[in-house]
Amino acid sequence: MGELAVGDRDDPAVIGRRVQRLRADRGLTQRQLAEPAYTPAYVSTLEAGRVRPSDEALRHIAGRLGVAFEELVTGRPPHLATDLRLRLTEAQRALATGAAEAAAESYAALRAEAAAHGLAELEAAALLGLGECAVEQGELTAGREYFERAERCLADAPLPARVPALRGRALAHYLAGELRYAVYLLESTLDELNRTGLHDPDALLLLYASAIGPYMDLGAHARAAQAAELALALAPRAGDPALVARMHRSVARTLLAEGRLAEADASLAKAAELYRTLQLRTELANCHWMRGYVRAQDGRLAEAEAELRQALDMLSAKRAALYTSQVAVELADVLRRRGRSGEAASLLRAVTDDLTSERGAVHAAGAHRLLGIIAEDARDTEAAEEHYVRALSLLERAGAAGDLADLCRLLGDLLRRTGRVEAALDAYRTGLGHRTAPGTTTLGPAPAQPPL
Incomplete structure (x- = not known):
């Protein structure tokens, strides 16, 4: 068996108390626990926390006590971290396929278990998931707080590991209308990554793709175009197909601003295919949203309406309130341009409360x-x-x-x-x-x- 990293182990005093408690629970003396390889005096010193036991000694003691080595050394049940990661993947899939409420429940349970056992990386991943669920449901303040807590959990981790939480916080500010602060968060993180040589492709791709929307809304089209070009250049190096799909959707917006409608449409088609493969319902709905926007800019209003209605149906089915309202505004514009102003006004009045x-x-x-x-x-x-x-x-x-x-x-x-x-x-x-x-x-x- 491989050794556990030093940072994963409890300190000798904690291990000593654990050995003493487990020995007493099983009715063993120090001599019975020590035999045949060690002395009662060694076990007494170990239980007092005055010695850092070797792996060999701990494996012997774990065998005599009938517990797993990992549980004796860390206090965690064996395979706990692996089991939690499997559950984390299930929660991520639930969120990606539209079950935000079920995903939030899973993430909350995961976070509590990870925190109880000192698994900071998994606790941060669960907090990140809770933040994504909150944003998905339009709860921007709660989402931002979850992202901030995830960042704190990863305070000692390298910057690329903290990027998803930083990007989540920027997204919450962007959706709340705080465009400049969102851009500041994204740009300052990009600057630090690039200036310090931490050129993680997934992290950079996520940040550049996320910056395109705020840039466009601020009228910074040149900077949006530059971010899109960099994202496209990074895409072949990124390992996460969901990130590549998200990048294609964001890049389409810049291509559209430059009047490159056919390229924008092709970019969105690539993203939609990736999301179908990954079954990422929300992102696929957003692809239909952007495709509808492209069609509307090209004057193909009937096709635009069909795409936007499909996006609206997909988002409404999973109660993604904020995104649903945003798509409804785009659809209302198309309806007005098609001469159905009454229908458009009713749709707009229904969403202004959200x-x-x-x-x-x-x-x-x-x-x-x-x-x-x-x-x-x-x-x-x-x-x-x-x-x-x-x-x-x-x-x-x-x-x-x-x-x-x-x-x-x-x-x-x-x-x-x-x-x-x-x-x-x-x-x-x-x-x-x-x-x-x-x-x-x-x-x-x-x-x-x-x-x-």
Whole structure:
């Protein structure tokens, strides 16, 4: 048998007390435990914690006591860590295939057992899973707290091991509308990885793919394109197919912004195939979401509606509340463009309760922007203005420069048409201010790049 790492062993005093307790439970004397290889005096010294016993001595004592060597040395049942890892995989699969509530229950039980036995790495993995379940269900504050606890569990681990928790925390801030802080977390982690030579492909791919969304929402298209190129270059080196699939979905958004629709569609098709293989229901639903978005930008509205409805059905079936609301906003835009404004407005009103400044601010603003356009089309300028102003307030908090500029234009046009020229000019000036301050010049220096 192989030896346990020094860090996995309890200290001699703890082992000594454990030996004494187990010996007493079995009614053995120190002589009976020691024979034939050791002396009663040695066992007495060991039980007092005054000697660090060798593996050979501990194996002898474990055999006499009828317990596994690992349990005697660590206090943990044999194979506990392996059993917990198997259960962890089952919980991960449950989350990936849409059973977030069942996964959360499994992760919670795992976390408690891992913590009770001092298995920090497994406790961190369970906390990471709890964070992902919480985000999946729209509980962003709880998710962020779980990710922070996972980071603390891994405080002594190398940075690549902490990246999933850091990325989770950034995602929770991003979905809450705190775009700049999300970018700061992702970029500072990338910078540290690249500057210190910790070029872990999976970690880098996860961070670059995760940064594309916040970059796009901030209007930092050049930086989003650079992140997409780096992610594509890293993909062949990454070992996790789920990460590669997620990267293809994120990259599609940048390709779309550059007008490369066919390439975006191809990237999403690759991601969808990988997710089908992996049975990752949420990510596959998100692929349909992005494919619908691509179709809508290309003017193929009927196909866009079909893709978005499929995404909505998949997400609703597993009650992924936040993502469901975000897809509903995209679908409402397609419905409005297809001349079904009443249906679009009903859908938007149904989801605005699920989207707030703290939870999905960018999409909440998108919902109010669309409601404003629908109200304008119906010649209800008062309602339109109210929705535009609410959208502006949400976007200002999130710092989404490109969306702010567009919204200021819409509000300015409305004010001008209703005779409020000075107010319209103020709105246009505000929009120009956002348009002339793109994310590429306001985010600070780009992070160091990996040596590809």
